[in-house]
Amino acid sequence: MKRRTLLATGAGAAAAAALGLPARAQDKLKVGFVYVGPIGDGGWTYQHDQGRLAVLEAYGDRVETVYQESVPEGADAERVLTQMALGGAGLIFTTSFGYMDATINVASKFPNVKFEHATGYKRAENVATYDARFYEGRAVIGTIAGRMTKSNKIGYIASFPIPEVIQGINSYFLHARKVNPAVELTVVWAYTWFDPAKEADAAKAMLEQGVDVIAQHTDSTAPLAEMAKTPGVIGFGQASDMSAFKPTPRVASIIDNWAPYYVKRVGAVLDGTWTSTHTWGGMKDGEVVIGEITEAVPEEVRAEAQAMIEAITAGSYHPFTGPINKQDGSVFLAEGEVATDEQLMSMNFFVEGIKGDIPS
């Protein structure tokens, strides 16, 4: 079909649906990636782009990739997705929660193009979702935090009060408490995913309160750079390894490793086995990786953390295993009970022992 005939039908969008998979995509699979930030953010988007590079590495000439950085949510995302689909992409990864409705909308117009949406909950015939169990990583660094703190005050720079962040805070705190019952947690809500200056200030504010171990749920290295100014304070890399701050203050890191998932899903499209699924991968799948635990952490603590990594990877330990009470003292999980994915994905409360409220 040529442009002229399309225009004659007077219904571009509907015609696009009829187009389906454009003819150009026959030989090579074109894979699109839509990013929420610049690939130079050193965190969230950077890690997704590493996944894209892994796809190129794995399939060489059989695929080509296109990507677009810093795409705002809403109309822009929908346009960029449409453009990728029109341009012949056969598989498109949308890597931020905010793209959820745009992904669903565009997917309904291009039934032959496959879509993968990160961290969302809406699926369709040609839309799969995926996410990573970051709380597994939080359990490990929580253990290190509980062992390493001298002031018994640990901190968490939170971004926004959404289930993923709350899971992280709870997991971090539960495992710190487990190894150190005297531990107290301070949470500061930065209300941003990315604002280096503000993140640094948040870290500083906690340090001034006597906090000596800080985990972060924001993406820049600024808190680590701030911690580097005070001897004896430690923190953790977030999203990427942040290895520039080794061996201290960065004593370990939680790395988002999307590569195995991306390689697997691209492979599924290539051999025609792709179906719409929901994947919530964790350490077992290599999606959540704990970066090198440095020698700043004593041998026995390293061993303990390592044991936990192995237990979670083997599936013999789930970070949310009862007994766990909610902040108000009511029972969340009974003795031996393991949280379901549904419970985790809608988590909107702190566990017992955390002070302060979740803003809403």
Added chain:
Amino acid sequence: MIRLEKRPSPSQGWTAATPLLAVALTMLAGGAMFALLGKDPLAAIRTIFWDPLFGEFAWYFRGQLLVKGGPLILIAIGLSLGFRAGIWNIGAEGQYIMGALAGAGLGLALYPDAGRWVFPLMVAAGAAGGWAWAMIPAILKVRFRTNEILVSLLLVYVAQNLLASAALGWLRNPEGAGFPGSRNLSQWPAAANPELIPGTGMHWGVVAAFLAVIGAHVLLSRHQLGYHIRLAGQAPRAARFAGVSPGRLTVFCMGVSGALAGMAGLFEVTGPAGQISIDFASGYGFTAIIVAFLGRLHPVGILLAGLLMALTYVGGDNAATNLGLPAAAIQAFQGMLLFFLLSVDVLTNYRIRFGRREIA
């Protein structure tokens, strides 16, 4: 010796020719930048300027120009009235957010009513929300002589915080499993602002933008108030003698620009964006300031400037995806285009003379 001599009246010929000259200069400078980045400059420029209008998928992208340009034009028209009168509303971004919040808030309070009056009511609420937010700097200026630049600008940040708390709290979708973001308004027929003719990108916000262009043109050329606005900007003292109340003019101009920005926000949240989310605001309010000046504060000029800006966004995104250009290069390219557009304007209003100044 080169010097500038003011023309008695702006040159008609140059008024038409300068934008073309600016685009040509941008192509040269931008092309050089793309070449430095190792990309084919001709392909890049064709992708940005030609393909969205006349390329293979122009039937889709032409409509997207309206989607992207609509809010810019609507906001810029409102701002231009104040700018002409010397009233500096820099905070349209905040009024845009508040309009969306007020309109969506009212709509969601009525959910799931299917009445035909829901959408018009929401539009009214959106206008009222933007208007009210603009009244804060207006009244503070009239009553306490507080500078409106500062107040309107800082209120943007306050509005952004309110937006985040709305998306996370009081407007959150009760069926969204704890994830941030409101219900999708574009999928609720009574509140939706759909494409009026499929494939054209035309929605009520674009209609409103065109109406605003006409309205502003009539106001400025036919109405006494329009004359007062122009007088207040050019000769404030003469305006006072002519009986123009600066206070009333401030309230009027701020009110109109706030209401139009609020409406733009409402049309966006019910249409292209679809929902209130943390990152709903994507800088339209700031870009509209550029559009207003690029259009020489003239309604028709603003219409053209808005469409040109939209073209650089749409085409720029295409170039980023198809050619792998970094988003940053597109941003720098847009900056260059603006520089050239603004600087060649000198030819419209001045003659370039070579040689010594004659003795008059």
Added chain:
Amino acid sequence: MDALVSINWVLLAASLMVAATPILLAATGELVVERAGVLNLGVEGMMILGAISGFAVGVRTGAPILGFAAAALAGAALSLLFGLLTQILLSNQVATGLALTLFGLGLSALLGQGYVGIKTPVLADWNVPVLSDIPVIGPVLFRHDPILYLSLLLVAGVWAFLRHTRAGLILRAVGESHDAAHALGYRVVAIRLAAIAFGGALAGMGGAYISLVRVPQWTEGMTAGAGWIALAIVVFASWKPWRVLLGAYLFGGIAVLQLNLQAAGLKVPVEILSMSPYLVTILVLVIISSDRSRAALSAPAALGRTFHASS
């Protein structure tokens, strides 16, 4: 009130000075520009270019001070582009300034592609001998990096320049009425270009303070709106240098304080804390400006107007 007791106010005061310095530098520069009658809304663009230039040179040479010099040069160079357009080619200042911000953000991201995730040598604090050992005040005031002291000196210098020097008087005259100044034989365009370059240099240094001291690292868009706050602070200050200091420290102070209050567990909703720096700044300005006995709150009369020597 436990929260208020548990905050270490001495440390807070010290960190607010650091937090406010980027804004203070940029705002001091912009103040001079605006007093010369030019409105450059491109502060954010100049800051971010300064941030990457300063960071790159700091990393390459290992000397952060050289980074600051480079940042000042880069900021000044970018600002002269604005100067060329607005002063020579007579383009609209508001639109050109906004375009400058767009261009600066793009250019800095392009330049910074190889500098993500790298550490920079840190600028050592300069403990003022004797004074830094005074209890309470010592650590607050006298244990900082040299650039912070420089920023304070610059405020004093700009104040003295505008108030007590002939050149300062001429600059102000240009800002109040360029036609009158021109008639008196002053070179309006040259004076304004000099002011613009000075403003650009300070904005660049302000950006470098973020990338080399306050954060310190490079990431795209890291100034995150500090340039806009600097512009607001100039207005807040009613174009007076000492009030710029007050405004920057007030804003920086509340921005830091709200995080400290959170960390200390104060029971105030986070959303309200998070918008408090903006609200308090507005409130204070309203109080200042409502005091009708104080005159001369208005902007330089020729601010933002295009000058062309037509006679």
